[in-house]
Every structure is written in structure tokens, then in C-alpha cells.
Amino acid sequence: MAYSFPEEVLEYVFAFLSSDKDRNAVSLVCKSWYEIERWCRRRIFIGNCYAVSPQIVIRRFPEVSAVKIKGKPHFADFNLVPEGWGAYLYPWISAMARSYPWLEEIKLKRMVVTDESLELISKSFKNFKVLVLSSCEGFTTDGLASIAANCRNLRELDLKESEVEDLSGHWLSHFPDNFTSLVSLNMSCLGSEVSFSALERLVSRCPNLKTLRLNRAVPVEKLPSLLRRAPQLVEFGTGAYSAEIRTDIFSNLVEAFSGCKHLKSLSGFWDVVPAYLPAMYNVCSRITSLNLSYATVQSPDLVELISQCPNLKCLWVLDYIEDAGLKALSSYCKDLQELRVFPSDPYGAEPNVSLTEQGLVTVSAGCPKLQSVLYFCRQMSNAALIAIARNRPNLIRFRLCIIEPQAPDYLTLEPLDTGFGAIVEHCKQLRRLSLSGLLTDRVFEYIGTHAEKLEMLSIAFAGDSDLGLHYVLSGCESLRKLEIRDCPFGDKALLANAAKLETMRSLWMSSCSVSYGACKLLGQKMPRLNVEVIDERGPPDSRPETCPVEKLYVYRTVAGPRVDKPDFVWTMDEDAALRLS
């Protein structure tokens, strides 16, 4: 077939492709398209830092300006991944420092980032603009000082929910006096007080500042000064929102908020005193996103606030909102797309608030655009889940946590299989699902059969046998991430569905019934998977082959076995893998 499309034209066309899926598809068409595409890909997404090596990435994509890398498995958020497991950033930075001098953007999730890495970033990339550290750890405020001091063109510094060793607030003062390019600053996870005058000056001289999320140490009486210097703010996070009630503080706040005509998103509100909430009423009509998940405020005060926000699209709140508050939400906020309700007392034996499944049912009925749900509660019924599924077939994310493991339908005492079954049956676009409550193998049959678009599934204390796991692994065509804890899933389903694992990003299984022998077998059968046993009891060889492993992490990779493993991680059949590669 004659083929005379000039490269330049193809390159021009490819530049319009932003999605990685599209670019990946394009590179598979033919060798010349592969070549053209790899030279013009600027943004790289690495979903698992151990699936590929820095060298392989750099070899394939020589001109990259933005990288996004994810490290530890999701269950690391809940302390299921031991300290020292891995996901070190340094090797990536040191390789990219040499090969991508014009790198502008680094976004990381669950990586271990050291001050050394931060310093290297700040000195290696002359046009560095964006640093986002989401749920990362391993660095101190000294590392932030390097970034502030050296990144002349920095636009975005977002620490999301990272664990930072907070040595002092002095890092902020390292931004030079002639530094004016800041667009977004999120320091909400830090503890120490920064120099307020340095913060004021920074805010004053950065006219493009759109996002400012303060930390708890900034008291409410100081907020007006900052808001007045940045009336163009779109996203604002307060510090501690409490003080003795004083009319002058209150009126200052009202005035300062009124000046911010572009505010769309509010967060912070630690230690909130309800009497200060009305100070924001002037901006509420424009608010689309509200994070009140630190606000220990009772339902009536929450309702007062929410009733002023008809354009609310995203609400994160504590269960103090109660069913009554959710009912109000469903009547005032018809544009609501995302709701997250966090538990105020997750370890209490008895409920401390009147929040039940009813609240969620009401919101599902009243908010036609609701697509993303994270909900902690203490009771659930199949009837409620079926109602939610019927009300909201447009759900994309549904994460339900019933606090007591294996809690049955509280009305019928049956498992919640049919309820979750209805969710996957009706919500055909569902991409993410987290299960809880009493569940048998049956729910997995429903999921395997119906959840065609499901990409991520989280399972805990569920199922009866290998059949459950088999249903999921042999169905769920779009499954990418599967994480399982405390389920009676074992060797048979895993080995029978070994090939499926190569179509996924990763599988995590902890406190299940997978034997060491099966892990070895899987490692041997599947050379392109890393089958890693995590066991803090010592080498798995010191126990019988039939003994279940503590934790198993399986992921596809082109980088071979890890070379930076700690002493509690073993790669199965490493020798054979090396021989074959």
C-alpha cells in the first residue's frame, strides 16, 4: 500500500492526542508511527514505578516535559504495606536530571521522596514549574526550602496529604523576593507556623495565584489580610477556623471574603467555631467544591452552610451531617457530583451520630448528577443498595465502608450480595467499587458478570472460597487493579487465572490463603509478572510450602525483578526470570 504521509504532518496530528490510551494505540499501528509518536510524547504517566525502569522510559521517550509516577499500592494508605517497602523517587530523578533537562512537571503519588531528591529537582531542571506530592513521605521542610529557593519559574507546589517531617516553617521564606510566578500553593498538611509576613509578601507579589491552601497554624484572624491581597483566588483553604468570637474579626472576614469574586473551592476549617461559618455566606453561591472533612460541626450548622451553595458539585464532610443534613443536601444541591462522608468516630463501638444508609439513599434520589460516592456508615441493607442503584445508574465510583466487618443486611440479616449485585447491574459505567459488609461468593459472580467497565475493585472480609476470586478474575474485562484483604481466596483461582494478571496493573492480596508454593508456581509460570511475597516472619523458605503468605503483590513489568527490595520482600522465581530474559 502506497504510504506517503509526511512525518511532519503525522507529528502535527499526534500533537492533538492527549490521552495516553490514544497515543499507545497510535504507537502500535506500525514502526514508523511508533517512532514518530515516541519523539513527540511530552507527558508520561507511570502507574506503577516498578513496572518499568527510568532507563527504559528515557530510551523510548527522549523529550519529555511532564511525568506522573505512582509508587506504593493503595493499601499502603491503611498501613498494610510495611515501612521501607520501596517506591523511591531518587533513581528516577537522577536519571531524568541527565536526560530531561527541560522537565517542567513532576507529579507523584505514594512515593518515598527525600530531601536529596528535592534538592536535585530544584537544581537540575531550569524551567521547573509543577511539583505535586500526593501521599508521599520521606522528606522534610528543608527539601521544600530547596524547591522554594531554586525553582525560579515554579507555578505549583502541592503537598496534598504527604507526610512531611516538619522542622520549621522557615522554608517559605526561601522564595526569593523577585519570585512572582506562583499559581498554586497547598501546604495544608504541614504543622509548623510559617512566617506570616513572608506569606503575605509572597501572596502580594504573585498576581496569578489561584490556589492557596493554608495549614492549620494560620489563625482565622489573619485570613482577611491574605484574602485582600489575593482577590483573584479560585481555591482557598483556611487554617484553624476558630477564635474567640469577636465582631471585628467576623466583620473583617465577611468583607475579605466578599472581595473574592472568583472563589469556587473552600477547604480547611480545622477546629471550626460554627459562629464563624456565616462569614463565608457571601461567596457560597459560587462555591462548587467544599471540603468540610475536618470540621467538627453539627448537622444544623452544616445545613445552614450547604443551603447557601446551590452550585455545589463536590462535598467532603464528616458524618456529623447525619441523615437530616444529607436530606437537606439532596434538596439544595441538585448539581452534586461527588459526595464523601467520613467517620468522626471510626473506632467507637456505638454510633455517635444519626447517619445511616438512609442518608445515602436520599442523596441518590435527589441528586441526578451524583456519580462518585465514598460513604462510611454502620448499617446497610440490600433494599437501600438496590434503591441507590436504581436511582443512580450513572454512578462511576462507589466506595462503601460499613464499619463493622462482615455486617449483614441489618433488616434481614442476609448477606449484601443482592444489593451490590444491583449496583453493578444498573451502574454500567462503574469504574471503581469498594465492597464491605457480609458478602458470599455470589456477589463476585454478579461482579464478574456485570461489571464490564470496572477498573478497580477493593475487597475486605468477604467471600467463601476460591470461587469468589475466580468469578472476578475470569470476568471483569476492564479490571486493572484488584486489592484484597482478609478473604478466603487461595491458590486455585489465582493459578487458574494467571494470564489475567498480565492484563492488569496489579493485584494485592493480604491475609488470604495463598500458599508459598502457589506463589512460586505463579512466578515460574509468568515471567513477565513480578510475584512478590511480603512476609515479616522471615524467609518463606523457612516454612512449609503450604503455609499461606502474609501479603502478595503481583504486577506486570518490563523491568524484571526489583533490585531495591527490603529484607521482607521476596520475588518468586527470580532466578528463572533472569534466565529467560
Add this chain to the structure above:
Amino acid sequence: MEKGVAYDNDMNLKATELRLGLPGTDESQKECSSFVKSNKRSSEEMDSSCNEEECAPAPKALVVGWPPVRSYRKNVLQQQQKKSDSDVSGMYVKVSMDGAPYLRKIDIKVYKNYPDLLIALENMFKCSMGVYSEREGYNGSEYAPTYEDKDGDWMLVGDVPWDMFVTSCKRLRIMKGSEAKGLGCQ
């Protein structure tokens, strides 16, 4: 509690060459299983050579990471809870008395001053603590009230103003007079 779904012995895992084991658990299988409380069945039969020593399940007194709340959220809530608890619902502190078999708890916010508190303690523990004096403490009394403050130090009750005491007292201990002598006189 009955589970609704029965285990279906006839279901075949079509793609597998491995045999489905019989339902029901082995004793040794339970030891190797890392469940804390589970009456679930696994389709495997565990090798009975797997004994308790070699296959000790991972120690699991508490359920780690459940409910799935991230630690920074937990910390914030705990701090805020403590604050609101002490403001709203009283200031309960443990009270121990040397020689008593168990501790008591009192709400110190209920009392307006030291004499009220001391009378209440004397009644509760059927002891006599006498009168406080700055110089001598409770010298001469059979018992003396002491408390642990925010810094972890043991102090004599009565030295600081009442309001300061209420906010800094973490627990109370009624000491034998003879032991308390060391606290009173410096």
C-alpha cells in the same frame, strides 16, 4: 448466624486442571490461616504437616487498617475530639488510692474549688486528708491528694489556682501521708 448461600459442590472451575477440594476445614489449616475470626471455608486441604510452630499465623490482635481511614484523618479527629470532650462533656479523671483494689473516676468540672473536691474525695474513699497549707501541704493527715499534670509530673493538689488545676490535671492519686511528705516539704 446463617449464611444464605450454600456451597455448591458441583461447580467446576472450567479452566483449571486442579481439583476442587472438599468443603470444611482442617484443624491445621485453621492454624495456618491468617484469619482472626472466620467460619469460612476454603476449598483447599492444607497439608497436615503444617504445624503450629512452623506456620504460626501473623500476630493479629487488632485489625490493622480497618476501617480504612487514613492516619492523618485519624490524628486530626482524635485531637479535635479531645478538645470538644473536655469542653462539653466534663473533665473525667481517674482517681487511685494507695491500697485500694480499683480506681474511680470523677468529673472535676463539677467542683468549684479545692475544698469541694477534697470533701468529695474523702467521702468517696472514706479517708481523711485534712487541710491544705502552702508550707506544710497536708502534713499530719493520713492521706494526701496528688495529681499528674500535663507535663507528666506529680504535684500536690492545692498549689496552683483552681482553674489552672482543672485544665492541667490528668489524673489523681491519693497517697499515704507518709509518702507524700517528700512532696510537701522542699
